[in-house]
Amino acid sequence: xxxxxxxxxxxxxxxxxxxxxxxxxxxxxxxxxxxxxxxxxxxxxxxxxxxxxxxxxxxxxxxxxxxxxxxxxxxxxxxxxxxxxxxxxxxxxxxxxxxxxxxxxxxxxxxxxxxxxxxxxxxxxxxxxxxxxxxxxxxxxxxxxxxxxxxxxxxxxxxxxxxxxxxxxxxxxxxxxxxxxxxxxxxxxxxxxxxxxxxxxxxxxxxxxxxxxxxxxxxxxxxxxxxxxx
Amino acid sequence: xxxxxxxxxxxxxxxxxxxxxxxxxxxxxxxxxxxxxxxxxxxxxxxxxxxxxxxxxxxxxxxxxxxxxxxxxxxxxxxxxxxxxxxxxxxxxxxxxxxxxxxxxxxxxxxxxxxxxxxxxxxxxxxxxxxxxxxxxxxxxxxxxxxxxxxxxxxxxxxxxxxxxxxxxxxxxxxxxxxxxxxxxxxxxxxxxxxxxxxxxxxxxxxxxxxxxxxxxxxxxxxxxxxxxxxxxxxxxxxxxxxxxxxxxxxxxxxxxxxxxxxxxxxxxxxxxxxxxxxxxxxxxxxx
Numbered sequence: 001x002x003x004x005x006x007x008x009x010x011x012x013x014x015x016x017x018x019x020x021x022x023x024x025x026x027x028x029x030x031x032x033x034x035x036x037x038x039x040x041x042x043x044x045x046x047x048x049x050x051x052x053x054x055x056x057x058x059x060x061x062x063x064x065x066x067x068x069x070x071x072x073x074x075x076x077x078x079x080x081x082x083x084x085x086x087x088x089x090x091x092x093x094x095x096x097x098x099x100x101x102x103x104x105x106x107x108x109x110x111x112x113x114x115x116x117x118x119x120x121x122x123x124x125x126x127x128x129x130x131x132x133x134x135x136x137x138x139x140x141x142x143x144x145x146x147x148x149x150x151x152x153x154x155x156x157x158x159x160x161x162x163x164x165x166x167x168x169x170x171x172x173x174x175x176x177x178x179x180x181x182x183x184x185x186x187x188x189x190x191x192x193x194x195x196x197x198x199x200x201x202x203x204x205x206x207x208x209x210x211x212x213x214x215x216x217x218x219x220x221x222x223x224x225x226x227x228x229x230x
Numbered sequence: 231x232x233x234x235x236x237x238x239x240x241x242x243x244x245x246x247x248x249x250x251x252x253x254x255x256x257x258x259x260x261x262x263x264x265x266x267x268x269x270x271x272x273x274x275x276x277x278x279x280x281x282x283x284x285x286x287x288x289x290x291x292x293x294x295x296x297x298x299x300x301x302x303x304x305x306x307x308x309x310x311x312x313x314x315x316x317x318x319x320x321x322x323x324x325x326x327x328x329x330x331x332x333x334x335x336x337x338x339x340x341x342x343x344x345x346x347x348x349x350x351x352x353x354x355x356x357x358x359x360x361x362x363x364x365x366x367x368x369x370x371x372x373x374x375x376x377x378x379x380x381x382x383x384x385x386x387x388x389x390x391x392x393x394x395x396x397x398x399x400x401x402x403x404x405x406x407x408x409x410x411x412x413x414x415x416x417x418x419x420x421x422x423x424x425x426x427x428x429x430x431x432x433x434x435x436x437x438x439x440x441x442x443x444x445x446x447x448x449x450x451x452x453x454x455x456x457x458x459x460x461x462x463x464x465x466x467x468x469x470x471x472x473x474x475x476x477x478x479x480x481x482x483x484x485x486x487x488x489x490x491x492x493x494x495x496x497x498x499x500x501x502x503x504x505x506x507x508x509x510x511x512x513x514x515x516x517x518x
């Protein structure tokens with residue numbers, strides 16, 4: 001489903017990631033773990049097209065994305081929930097969620113809204129409230145629902161559990177399981193890997209902008225324990 | 231009391247015209263982050279397009295107004311798509327380009343039509359008398375069109391997918407783009423909408439006020455004043471501020487005299503900005 005090969009991202013003279021290669025098969029949930037500054041978000045941003053890779057390639061569903069714009073990648077079926085939530089603060093919860101599906105047409109939007117309200121009842125309760133007024137956990141739900149609303153084939157989740165209370169972690173985990181049951185392929189990053197490891201099937205460990213280790217959840221858990229990501 | 235009512239009506243009419251004009255200006259700033267120095271130029275162009283359609287093509291005035299709005303919409307779309315879009319994140323470049331466009335438009339109009347104000351009259355004349363006051367019919371017609379225009383813009387921005395996409399881009403362009411929203415189409419469309427509004431206002435208002443190649447300067451200044459007063463990028467703020475400016479202009483002109491009116495207006499804005507520097511409804515409109 002996703003093949004990243006020898007990817008390099010530079011910000012001016014600083015190399016954020018270098019020689020990164022990862023694969024994510026259809027239906028898998030793959031976890032990227034690493035400390036702050038390891039290059040996880042740069043990798044996610046390069047996959048969705050928010051930053052331009054200076055070297056290497058990203059292939060999604062067999063298609064080279066090098067010449068595809070960021071919005072084109074989203075429309076090709078990649079959903080994205082950014083680090084730090086980044087909800088649209090002045091827009092209502094409903095508008096936030098549906099902005100991720102507003103290029104799909106009315107019927108699909110209604111279907112997405114009904115489905116998401118079933119998973120996250122808080123969306124319906126707060127539908128008309130500006131998203132900027134919500135708590136961190138509520139905003140994370142809005143950001144995740146926004147990414148899910150277009151029924152993506154691949155879901156990129158950048159630190160979905162960051163700074164959340166256990167009650168919100170449980171809700172986000174439940175939503176990710178919903179997506180897994182739909183057969184959605186998921187690539188997520190985490191610094192604190194404990195809840196993410198329960199959801200993942202495989203993982204990569206990043207450090208200093210490079211992939212240092214890959215393996216099964218059990219193998220990654222050992223590394224995470226050794227490097228205090230748990 | 232009668233003078234008060236008449237002045238109120240004039241103020242409301244002016245406010246509606248200003249609101250229609252300023253909505254476009256604030257939309258462009260809020261969504262694209264561009265201060266459009268050519269906004270007054272599109273107003274003038276709208277007036278001249280309507281004038282030409284009526285005078286040289288013999289079109290009915292209503293149809294000429296529509297053609298003028300469509301003409302400025304098309305020009306705005308092409309300008310954003312093929313010129314502005316390349317440098318959209320470079321504030322100095324966008325400033326220079328829009329200023330350059332304004333100079334080109336006003337100079338071009340000067341070359342084609344000459345410096346004199348053409349005879350361009352509103353097709354409906356007459357007054358409606360109330361209890362001791364009267365209102366010119368053309369002002370009421372323009373007020374009606376402006377109110378329909380303002381409500382249409384509100385409907386478009388707050389109740390359609392297009393508007394939702396524009397607001398998302400205004401809040402956080404990067405994340406909105408990563409949700410599949412297409413700035414390559416939405417930015418020119420937003421710019422075209424704004425320039426179309428300026429052209430519509432010019433076509434409607436210049437037969438009542440005046441039409442000349444350089445009347446874009448005060449129009450730009452008024453638009454600036456309104457969006458600063460309302461809060462940069464705020465659609466609601468621009469509308470409220472437009473009516474405040476319209477009323478202030480009408481009352482100060484009647485009770486203080488023409489030249490003192492403008493001074494009173496600028497003092498009002500200065501006081502407002504000292505008390506609330508972000509404007510009436512100011513908020514952060516662009517995400518990181």
